[in-house]
Amino acid sequence: MTLDANKKTIIVFSGDLDKAMASFIIANGAAAMGNEVTMFFTFWGLNILRKPEKVRTRKSFLEALFVWMMPRGAGRLGLSKMNFGGMGAFMMKTIMKQKKVNTMQELIETARSLGVKMIACTMSMDVMGFKEEELVDGVEFAGVATYLGEADEANVNLFI
Amino acid sequence: MTLDANKKTIIVFSGDLDKAMASFIIANGAAAMGNEVTMFFTFWGLNILRKPEKVRTRKSFLEALFVWMMPRGAGRLGLSKMNFGGMGAFMMKTIMKQKKVNTMQELIETARSLGVKMIACTMSMDVMGFKEEELVDGVEFAGVATYLGEADEANVNLFI
Amino acid sequence: MTLDANKKTIIVFSGDLDKAMASFIIANGAAAMGNEVTMFFTFWGLNILRKPEKVRTRKSFLEALFVWMMPRGAGRLGLSKMNFGGMGAFMMKTIMKQKKVNTMQELIETARSLGVKMIACTMSMDVMGFKEEELVDGVEFAGVATYLGEADEANVNLFI
DSSP: OOSSTTEEEEEEOOOOHHHHHHHHHHHHHHHHTTOEEEEEEOGGGGGGGBOSSOOOOOOOHHHHHHHHHSOOSGGGOOOSSSOGGGHHHHHHHHHHHHTTOOOHHHHHHHHHHTTOEEEEEHHHHHHHTOOGGGBOTTOEEEOHHHHHHHHHTOSEEEEO | OOSSTTEEEEEEOOOOHHHHHHHHHHHHHHHHTTOEEEEEEOGGGGGGGBOSSOOOOOOOHHHHHHHHHSOOSGGGOOOSSSOGGGHHHHHHHHHHHHTTOOOHHHHHHHHHHTTOEEEEEHHHHHHHTOOGGGBOTTOEEEOHHHHHHHHHTOSEEEEO | OOSSTTEEEEEEOOOOHHHHHHHHHHHHHHHHTTOEEEEEEOGGGGGGGBOSSOOOOOOOHHHHHHHHHSOOSGGGOOOSSSOGGGHHHHHHHHHHHHTTOOOHHHHHHHHHHTTOEEEEEHHHHHHHTOOGGGBOTTOEEEOHHHHHHHHHTOSEEEEO
16 A cells, blocks of 8 residues: 555755756656656756856856856756766767667656656755746746655655 | 654765755754654764864774764865865855855754754764764764664655 | 555665665665565666676677776775775775675675565666676666656655
């Protein structure tokens, strides 16, 4: 017997390509199997949701520096291991293309079409220096209390 | 319907500033919402609980070397990404101060006052070379069986 | 009151020695306490299950390069922090030997004898370029749907 077997949450803390892929493959798999899925993006994970183009925003010098040093969106993520300044990520993306595995951008698109709820953590947006308009459309904004409310109703809760 | 919705556990494996912050923000949020929260510190996560001052203990040469190379307490943690020998952590702490976000030390203090149970994993203390007197007050000591007992009663269990 | 308190799942995404140890210590502890445990190995975690000897397989150039750069089996894993080109892992293994803590190979052996189910993620095997014959015996092969089915029945689900 299982309980609330139709709800899952994933905290996406990491902004690495490999961990982002794992997060969306699990989320999309669960959603395709009829689950209600909430992804809560925090810290480096926010980079996955960044718009690929530059967005002008008011930032302090330190915020601007911090944000500038981080990858702008799902297409520019690195690997958590063996990235070698982007070579590793490029190799993995090349292999994925050869095998017709979905790209990160396609995984996000699928998540959206399957109704996966994507929430950006407002507190880490503040600490990292991100403004709402820098993230892709369809993202909701909330804090840890919202996450905990969702997790209370889920039977699988992961931190990635 | 939810079950045991008032208990959460977090394994704090990482000793990085960003992941330590995430752990305590979730733990404190859950405790503030009336949950019983257990944090189980293991491997690098033990560094978060180290006393900031030097503590004299009997150690083998390898233990002493290992312990000496790790950060002494919550005030000296680095970032998991973009640390640049401490510059990244310093930048993030500066931004946090400007935005009046709680420091790690304040987060630990809050956890204590909210009754969050902090357990140090005795097995990894042994492997890493830590003695009980090197950790801050109020920490309990136990092994994986204790963690599993707590996790069995919780509805959210994270590994960070 | 707890539900399905006798089932646990762990996604082993990391191939670092320290995280691999944590995964198996939790898995073996839970199995020893009478739990049904499923470990789902994906991405770098697949390296933990590699046979230590070279296995001849047909691979594309990129696959061969990728696989060649990764550690061949549980005996060659590095630490997630302070690895220093293998020195850190060597130090930790030396300390573990002095303290008679189980090696990774022994932990895997124990898991097997306790009936822990080890599943290799077929999708990441494909992306990383691994063939079935490169992994140790007793491993099952399945995808994310199998993981989600197991997780639905478990009361503790971790991502490591």
